[in-house]
Amino acid sequence: MGFTFAEKILAKKAGLKRVIPGEIVQITPDVALSHDNTAPIIGIFRKMGGVKVFDTEMHAIFLDHAAPAPTTKHAENHRVIRDFVRKQGIPYFFDVGRGICHQVLVEEGLALPGEVVLGSDSHTPHAGVMGAFGAGIGRSEMASIWALGDLWLRVPQSVKIVVQGALPTWVTAKDLALHIIGDLGADGALYMSVEWHGEAIEALDLSQRAVLTNMTAEMGAKNSYIPPDQKVFAYLDKRARRVFKPVYPDPNADYTQVVEYDASIIEPMIACPHTVDNVRPLSEITGTHIDQAFIGTCTNGRLEDLAAAAHVISGKQVADGTRMIVIPASSQVYKEALRKGYIETFLNSGAVIESPGCGPCMGNHMGVPAIGEVTISSANRNFRGRMGTKESEIYLANPLVVAASAVTGVITHPKDLA
Amino acid sequence: MESKNIINGRVWKYGDNVNTDVIFPGKYTYTVSDPADMPRYALEDLDPHFADGVQPNDIIVAGTNWGCGSSREQAVICLKHGGLGAIVAKSFARIYYRNCLNAALPALICPDAVDAIGNGETIEIDLEAGEIHCDAGTFTFQPLPAAIMKIFEAGGLIPYTRKRLA
Numbered sequence: 001m002g003f004t005f006a007e008k009i010l011a012k013k014a015g016l017k018r019v020i021p022g023e024i025v026q027i028t029p030d031v032a033l034s035h036d037n038t039a040p041i042i043g044i045f046r047k048m049g050g051v052k053v054f055d056t057e058m059h060a061i062f063l064d065h066a067a068p069a070p071t072t073k074h075a076e077n078h079r080v081i082r083d084f085v086r087k088q089g090i091p092y093f094f095d096v097g098r099g100i101c102h103q104v105l106v107e108e109g110l111a112l113p114g115e116v117v118l119g120s121d122s123h124t125p126h127a128g129v130m131g132a133f134g135a136g137i138g139r140s141e142m143a144s145i146w147a148l149g150d151l152w153l154r155v156p157q158s159v160k161i162v163v164q165g166a167l168p169t170w171v172t173a174k175d176l177a178l179h180i181i182g183d184l185g186a187d188g189a190l191y192m193s194v195e196w197h198g199e200a201i202e203a204l205d206l207s208q209r210a211v212l213t214n215m216t217a218e219m220g221a222k223n224s225y226i227p228p229d230q231k232v233f234a235y236l237d238k239r240a241r242r243v244f245k246p247v248y249p250d251p252n253a254d255y256t257q258v259v260e261y262d263a264s265i266i267e268p269m270i271a272c273p274h275t276v277d278n279v280r281p282l283s284e285i286t287g288t289h290i291d292q293a294f295i296g297t298c299t300n301g302r303l304e305d306l307a308a309a310a311h312v313i314s315g316k317q318v319a320d321g322t323r324m325i326v327i328p329a330s331s332q333v334y335k336e337a338l339r340k341g342y343i344e345t346f347l348n349s350g351a352v353i354e355s356p357g358c359g360p361c362m363g364n365h366m367g368v369p370a371i372g373e374v375t376i377s378s379a380n381r382n383f384r385g386r387m388g389t390k391e392s393e394i395y396l397a398n399p400l401v402v403a404a405s406a407v408t409g410v411i412t413h414p415k416d417l418a
Numbered sequence: 419m420e421s422k423n424i425i426n427g428r429v430w431k432y433g434d435n436v437n438t439d440v441i442f443p444g445k446y447t448y449t450v451s452d453p454a455d456m457p458r459y460a461l462e463d464l465d466p467h468f469a470d471g472v473q474p475n476d477i478i479v480a481g482t483n484w485g486c487g488s489s490r491e492q493a494v495i496c497l498k499h500g501g502l503g504a505i506v507a508k509s510f511a512r513i514y515y516r517n518c519l520n521a522a523l524p525a526l527i528c529p530d531a532v533d534a535i536g537n538g539e540t541i542e543i544d545l546e547a548g549e550i551h552c553d554a555g556t557f558t559f560q561p562l563p564a565a566i567m568k569i570f571e572a573g574g575l576i577p578y579t580r581k582r583l584a
Contacts, residue, residue, distance in 0.1 A: 024563040048579040122489055122513070138491055138517050144579040152565050187435070187483040191512045220486070222512055383487070385444070 002250025004158035005225045006193035009133045009247045013116055021157040021256075028150045030242075031110055031127075032058045033119030034142055035101045036065040039077045041120060042084050044143035053088050054149035060092045060110050061085060062101035067357045069096070070365035099330025099356040102126035102214065102298040106206075107332050109239035113228040113246035118145065123298055123380065125194075125221060128213040129206060130236070131228030131246050133193075136217070156222045157256040158193040158249075163200035165264035170414055172308070173208035174300060174378070174398040176200075177215035178269035180261065182279025190220035192256065195249060197227070200263035206231055207304040214299050215380055218276040268413065271396035274384040282401060285411050290395070291373040293324045293406035296354075297361050300378035300399050301329030303336050309403035310342035312414045313349045319409030324351035325367040327359040351406070363388030376405045423545040425503040425524065427475035430468060431537035434481035438493040438514065440464040447490055456492055457500030474501035477543065479535050481507065485514025491521070498523045504543055506550065506559075508532050519566050520575035526550075531557035 003011070003018065011018050014025035034041055038061050045053075053059065061081065069075035078096065085093045094104050102123055105111045113131030117124060120142040127134030137151065145151050167176065181188070194216045201209065209226050216224035228246045236244075268282035295301065295309050306328065318324045326346050328334035334356055337343050343353055352367070359366040361379045368388035369375050375387060375394050382394035395411065404414035440463040442456065450456055461468040478484075478497070484507040485493060494517040497505070504524040518525035524545060534554035535541060541552040548561035562570070572578035 022560065024565045026565060044576065048576055049583045050579075136489065136513060138489055138513060138520065140491060140520055140575050141516065144575055147579050147583050152569075187486065187509070187511075190483060190509055191515070220483070220512060 001254050002252040004193060004253040004255065005195055005247060005249040006133065006156050006158055006223065007253070008249065009114065009116065010153060010155050012247065019155045021155050023155045024152050025155060026150050026152055027116060029058065029118040029145065030112070030115035031060050031105070031117040032142060032145050033060045033101055033105060033117055033121065033124060035062045035121060036067070036074070036077060036081070037120055037139060038081045038084070041139050041143050041146070042080060044140050045146050048143055048147050050143065050147040053090070053146045056088055056090045057092070058149070059090045060101070060105055061090060062094045062098070062104060063096045064100045064357045065362070066364040067096040068355065097331055097355055099328070099333070100298045100301065100358055103302065103329040103333070106130060106210070107330055109236060109241045112236070112240055112242060112244040113232060114244050118142070118151065123214055123217050125216050125224040126210060126214040126298060128224040129210040129226055130232055131225065133223050133225070134213070135223045156191055156193040158195060158253070159189050160195050160197060160255040160258045162258065162260045163196070163198040163263050164260065165200055165262045166203060167200065167263045167266060170268055170400060171266050172398040172400070173204055173211040174215070175266055175269045176261070176263060177212050178271050178279045178396065179266050181215065181218050181271070181277050182269065184219055184259070186218065186220060186275060186277040188219045189216065192221050194219070194221045194224045196225065201226060202229065205304065206235055207302040210302070211299055218380060268398060268401055270401070270411070271382055273382055273393040273395065276380070276382060276396065282397070282411070282413055285395070286413055288395070288411040289374060290376045290405055290409060290411060291322060292367065292369055292375045293322065293402045294360060294367065294375055294377040294379065295399050295402050296325070296327030296329065296359055297379040298329060299380040301327060301333065303333050305378065305399040306333065306337045306342045307340070309399040310345040312400050312403040312417065313351070313407060314345050316349060316407045316417065318350040318406045322406055322409040323367070324349070324406040325354065325360070326351050327354045327366065328356050330356050360387050362386060376402050376411060378402050425475055425477065425543040425545070427477045427503045427540065428473060429477050429479050429535055429537060429539045429541055430465070430472070431535065432464065432478065432480045435483045435486055436464060436480060437487035438485055438490055439487055441485065441493040442490060442496045444488065447492060453495050453499045456496035460496040460500050469500070472500050472502065475503035476501065477503050477541060478505045479507070479532055480505065481532060482509045484510050486511040489513040489517070491517050494518050494521045494523055506531055506543070519562070519569065522570045522574040524562065526559050528557055528559040531559070
């Protein structure tokens with residue numbers, strides 16, 4: 001019997017010949033990712049007796065969750081982090097404006113095949129787009145890694161998702177992700193390692209693949225993995241910060257569950273308030289009133305997402321009484337979008353462009369909804385209160401649907417825009 | 419003297435998908451920061467009798483996906499500081515499970531026991547043997563691995579790390 005990706009990479013990192021699901025291993029991650037929550041982690045690190053971090057090069061620290069700082073308190077938080085980074089001599093620090101941690105980790109060549117990324121953020125499975133093992137951990141755990149360089153991990157069981165066929169027009173990886181989350185449920189992959197296989201996955205570009213690994217967190221997964229191929233290696237050429245060695249599952253690995261989907265029958269999907277697994281086809285939701293349309297986040301704020309949205313909205317205007325907010329996921333995405341004219345297209349349509357970061361996704365700033373308002377968003381979570389007030393509703397959709405809805409002021413299929 | 423690996427307590431039984439917002443409401447996450455103050459808000463939106471009624475070594479018995487939602491550690495700390503002895507569930511949300519073990523609060527997975535145990539019953543858990551003794555009989559669970567028991571013996575991840583650093 002062979003081994004899954006999770007079993008192979010955790011055995012390798014633990015220095016063991018083989019591991020089995022349920023086993024606890026002690027491993028040293030290649031990357032320890034933290035963001036604005038670095039400030040409270042510093043407090044716990046001190047409480048543990050920490051003085052100097054175990055390995056300065058292991059850290060990747062990003063200011064993205066409330067950046068630029070919306071309040072003095074946030075600004076003080078950022079200052080504490082900058083002081084710490086300078087005094088410790090941490091090289092991989094990305095200040096306000098560089099972008100969202102998961103996106104920038106990939107752009108900076110720090111999420112690498114065959115490596116382990118542990119992050120104090122629940123969407124750390126995102127790094128699996130490059131063939132890394134990415135998992136979210138708590139703040140105390142992160143502080144312990146800073147101090148000692150290692151942490152315990154339970155070897156997860158694995159689910160194999162196989163997607164054949166090709167996605168139809170107007171249908172994106174976001175719809176595929178929502179379709180599967182709706183099917184398997186919010187605990188459908190609880191504590192599992194999820195592997196994505198099949199011709200439909202191979203056909204996706206990296207930007208779309210990242211939507212899948214990012215959204216897998218919404219099924220309760222520990223990590224999410226797409227086997228790295230030539231697209232990944234070409235992207236990492238001259239970008240990778242370290243020499244890497246990919247890890248692949250054995251063909252005869254033992255999976256708890258194998259689920260198969262046909263991409264060609266998927267339609268645009270919407271996650272309705274207030275859970276990500278409350279998924280319905282777009283056709284059942286069209287006509288629902290919206291007040292705000294938001295394109296951005298680590299899920300759907302990349303160049304390809306902005307290109308798709310710009311294509312839909314080009315030459316049209318955001319509806320009267322509706323707001324459209326666009327936030328590129330990183331400064332690199334922003335520059336490219338400027339160069340290609342997408343930013344100008346959005347501005348001509350009456351959209352608001354804001355600086356790279358998480359923005360209003362978890363209710364911090366840059367376009368939070370008013371009481372009673374409805375947002376359609378390209379993000380990954382629509383929990384009650386997520387964007388700031390419990391008295392508002394969030395629908396999750398692909399960027400084309402978000403853009404089309406901005407034009408009409410109601411949830412709209414992009415094909416129906418005249 | 420009774421081993422600390424034996425937990426004997428009364429059961430508070432709950433259902434599936436209990437999320438961290440009802441275990442420790444989000445509105446307190448930035449206003450209540452002292453662990454000693456947290457128990458009074460525990461399960462506030464799920465069971466208003468819990469915070470006042472919980473006795474040392476009491477045990478929560480729950481369905482699937484206990485602790486889903488946010489990764490806030492307060493949702494474990496509020497129970498631990500209230501004296502809770504253990505949580506037995508059909509399954510745990512992943513980060514909640516980790517937070518429990520790192521706070522030295524036993525989180526045990528035993529679906530059969532959950533179905534058999536009634537609310538208010540007194541049960542005994544033997545952590546070393548991996549056994550739960552209740553009115554319906556004895557149920558077994560996979561004992562906690564040695565690596566985790568070391569964290570337990572130190573009193574949690576923070577004292578454990580402090581000890582290893584020293």
